Amino acid sequence: MQIDFKSPQRQSILGIVIMFADTLQGVIRAMWAPLLIVLIKLEPEKYIIVGLSFIGIVIFVAIIAFLRYRNFTFFLDEDNQEFILSKGILNKSRINIQLSKIQQVNINQSIIQKIVGVYSLDIDTAGTDKKEISIRAIDQDLALILKERLLDFDNKEEVLLDENQEIISKENNTAKPFIKISYATLFKVGITSKYGRTIAILITFIITLYQTFKDAVDTFELDESQVDSVFEQGLGMASVMVLIFGLLVIVLLINIIRTFIKHFDFEIIKQKNSLVVTSGLLAKKNTLLNPFKVQITSFSQNFFQRKLKILDMNMKQASNSEVEDKQKKSNVIEVPGCDAEERNEILKIILGKIPEKGQEFSPNFRYLIFRILFAILVPATIVVLQIIFALENIIFYFPFILAYFVIASFLIYFGYKNYRLYSNSEFIVLKHGAWDVENEIIQPHKIQGITTKQYFWHKSSDVGHLTLHTAAGDVHFHFGNFTEIKQLVNYWLYQVETSTENWM
Amino acid sequence: MENFTNEIVNLNSLPKFEEVNFSPLHKNYLKVVYINIAITLLIVAIAIGVLLYFNEHLQFTSYYLVFGISYLVFAVIVFFSSIASVKKRGFAIREKDILYKRGLISTTTTMIPFNRVQHVAMHEGVFSRIFNLAQIQIFTAGGSTSDVKISGIEKEKAENIKELLMQKIQNHV
Numbered sequence: 001m002q003i004d005f006k007s008p009q010r011q012s013i014l015g016i017v018i019m020f021a022d023t024l025q026g027v028i029r030a031m032w033a034p035l036l037i038v039l040i041k042l043e044p045e046k047y048i049i050v051g052l053s054f055i056g057i058v059i060f061v062a063i064i065a066f067l068r069y070r071n072f073t074f075f076l077d078e079d080n081q082e083f084i085l086s087k088g089i090l091n092k093s094r095i096n097i098q099l100s101k102i103q104q105v106n107i108n109q110s111i112i113q114k115i116v117g118v119y120s121l122d123i124d125t126a127g128t129d130k131k132e133i134s135i136r137a138i139d140q141d142l143a144l145i146l147k148e149r150l151l152d153f154d155n156k157e158e159v160l161l162d163e164n165q166e167i168i169s170k171e172n173n174t175a176k177p178f179i180k181i182s183y184a185t186l187f188k189v190g191i192t193s194k195y196g197r198t199i200a201i202l203i204t205f206i207i208t209l210y211q212t213f214k215d216a217v218d219t220f221e222l223d224e225s226q227v228d229s230v231f232e233q234g235l236g237m238a239s240v241m242v243l244i245f246g247l248l249v250i251v252l253l254i255n256i257i258r259t260f261i262k263h264f265d266f267e268i269i270k271q272k273n274s275l276v277v278t279s280g281l282l283a284k285k286n287t288l289l290n291p292f293k294v295q296i297t298s299f300s301q302n303f304f305q306r307k308l309k310i311l312d313m314n315m316k317q318a319s320n321s322e323v324e325d326k327q328k329k330s331n332v333i334e335v336p337g338c339d340a341e342e343r344n345e346i347l348k349i350i351l352g353k354i355p356e357k358g359q360e361f362s363p364n365f366r367y368l369i370f371r372i373l374f375a376i377l378v379p380a381t382i383v384v385l386q387i388i389f390a391l392e393n394i395i396f397y398f399p400f401i402l403a404y405f406v407i408a409s410f411l412i413y414f415g416y417k418n419y420r421l422y423s424n425s426e427f428i429v430l431k432h433g434a435w436d437v438e439n440e441i442i443q444p445h446k447i448q449g450i451t452t453k454q455y456f457w458h459k460s461s462d463v464g465h466l467t468l469h470t471a472a473g474d475v476h477f478h479f480g481n482f483t484e485i486k487q488l489v490n491y492w493l494y495q496v497e498t499s500t501e502n503w504m
Numbered sequence: 505m506e507n508f509t510n511e512i513v514n515l516n517s518l519p520k521f522e523e524v525n526f527s528p529l530h531k532n533y534l535k536v537v538y539i540n541i542a543i544t545l546l547i548v549a550i551a552i553g554v555l556l557y558f559n560e561h562l563q564f565t566s567y568y569l570v571f572g573i574s575y576l577v578f579a580v581i582v583f584f585s586s587i588a589s590v591k592k593r594g595f596a597i598r599e600k601d602i603l604y605k606r607g608l609i610s611t612t613t614t615m616i617p618f619n620r621v622q623h624v625a626m627h628e629g630v631f632s633r634i635f636n637l638a639q640i641q642i643f644t645a646g647g648s649t650s651d652v653k654i655s656g657i658e659k660e661k662a663e664n665i666k667e668l669l670m671q672k673i674q675n676h677v
Contacts, residue, residue: 080674081674082670088627090629091627091628091629091630093625093628094625094626095623095625095626096624096625096670097623098673101622125643318645448620448644448646449614449615449616449620449644449646449650449652450614450615451613451614451649453610453613454610456611469646469647471647473647474646474647474650486520487515489615490515490518490519490520491518493521493601493617494519497601497617497618
């Protein structure tokens with residue numbers, strides 16, 4: 001068989017079957033609700049009409065499948081080192097992919113494809129829709145050859161590294177860990193971090209519990225007023241306090257347990273140019289961290305952590321689409337509870353040096369308006385209205401209302417005070433957060449694109465928003481001085497466009 | 505090493521993205537937008553018609569008036585906002601990057617340096633094809649938020665832009 005991808009070619013002829021299955025699946029997914037209703041409410045005298053229309057749909061789908069098959073072509077342009085894919089019946093698309101940009105080529109087989117005996121070939125470039133570049137039906141031999149051709153381009157070694165990102169390494173035992181987190185530190189991390197997330201999980205848990213309880217009451221037809229009154233009697237002021245205290249203890253306990261499970265025996269070992277991170281109680285996880293792949297480096301610290309002299313570090317790596325969909329977190333490597341010195345060591349390895357904070361940029365006071373309006377003014381109005389119309393006995397809730405306003409004001413104020421952007425020729429640092437104060441560090445040459453945004457009512461006050469797109473996510477700076485932002489953008493563009501460094 | 509220079513960059517002498525002249529979309533693209541608006545409005549009209557026809561509780565003159573007036577207001581808003589937003593869109597190709605500006609309430613400008621483009625796609629919609637227009641989509645590693653989609657470019661011009669981008673990508677390998 002002469003294999004030549006130079007001229008446009010179609011998929012395997014069996015592709016029609018796959019296209020048919022795909023299209024049918026799409027139709028059913030879009031219309032399952034009405035279809036179900038039709039089937040359930042079906043009267044015997046309408047069997048023929050429904051049957052005929054069903055056949056009609058199948059024929060229609062078949063025609064579409066055929067057209068999709070016919071219009072789907074791909075070929076390899078060897079002169080330009082491009083892979084070109086055309087598709088679409090009414091809306092036509094042509095996608096060009098530079099061979100050097102291809103990161104992975106995956107050959108898969110679904111159940112239907114297995115039955116028919118074809119494979120699908122998906123091409124992965126950094127950060128794109130996976131569905132965009134996929135050949136749905138191709139013979140195995142052809143797929144393997146095409147894969148080889150697509151990857152037959154220099155410097156593919158990096159890709160190999162990527163695939164081995166999570167390895168179990170045995171030889172490392174000899175190397176001395178350069179960072180090791182002790183149990184005492186893990187305990188400190190447990191009691192000081194991630195309150196928000198644990199509380200959110202707890203609230204969902206309690207709501208589900210309450211719902212189940214209510215369902216039980218409904219099914220057993222208990223007298224609801226009885227149950228409700230039990231609740232109300234129990235909800236005295238003192239018991240509320242006990243409840244809150246209990247919740248706090250539970251939150252802390254959950255935090256400590258989770259920290260121990262996740263970060264047990266946390267170690268970082270230096271290995272040539274990269275770091276090997278090992279941790280975990282139940283399942284030991286080994287991760288290879290290549291400094292070049294880190295796009296955003298960040299460290300954060302809250303008030304308690306500052307007192308205990310510990311901080312959390314995060315290294316966000318370039319994520320491809322697959323990871324982005326399922327679990328974005330998995331491409332983040334976390335170092336819990338390191339001290340300032342260890343942080344500096346890690347920063348030196350990843351960024352080459354300890355970043356200095358450059359020129360400072362602060363947000364406009366307009367940053368506050370929106371937040372004050374929604375977190376303070378609107379609730380305050382509701383409270384005042386309640387008092388005026390005396391709809392409920394508000395006095396009972398007064399301590400909570402007061403606590404809410406105090407906390408909200410603090411969060412807004414510190415959120416504003418900590419919101420800063422720093423820039424010098426080597427690093428961009430975004431500092432933000434009211435409680436957990438996070439510093440996100442980006443090197444300008446890791447920027448993929450920049451977006452600026454300005455609402456028309458901000459034009460006269462020269463206020464605007466900035467978004468830096470990196471391969472590990474976006475970083476925003478809102479309500480900055482727009483003249484300054486524009487100047488920075490021009491500078492960063494200059495830096496990216498003259499940079500010869502690889503972003504990964 | 506002789507050619508190595510490392511002078512201080514004068515921030516004010518850098519090319520300014522905000523002073524670039526953006527080229528508007530092709531004027532025929534408005535016609536495509538008209539067709540799209542017409543189809544949307546037709547579907548909404550049919551939906552309202554079906555609702556009124558089958559729901560006997562709504563078959564009073566007052567309801568007809570309410571639905572009619574809301575529909576008209578909706579149609580006018582959709583029509584003018586769509587046209588205004590098309591007129592606000594523009595793109596510019598510089599030596600080393602591509603800029604795309606859009607937005608009615610806010611002006612959003614996205615800038616993608618050529619050496620960060622991953623790949624390029626060209627889409628032709630049914631109606632766009634009638635007017636010989638195409639859409640260019642530029643993918644970066646920054647994910648969907650930084651991808652740029654520019655509709656309403658003459659097909660030939662779109663081909664040229666794509667060709668140019670592919671060339672630039674190649675040169676940066």
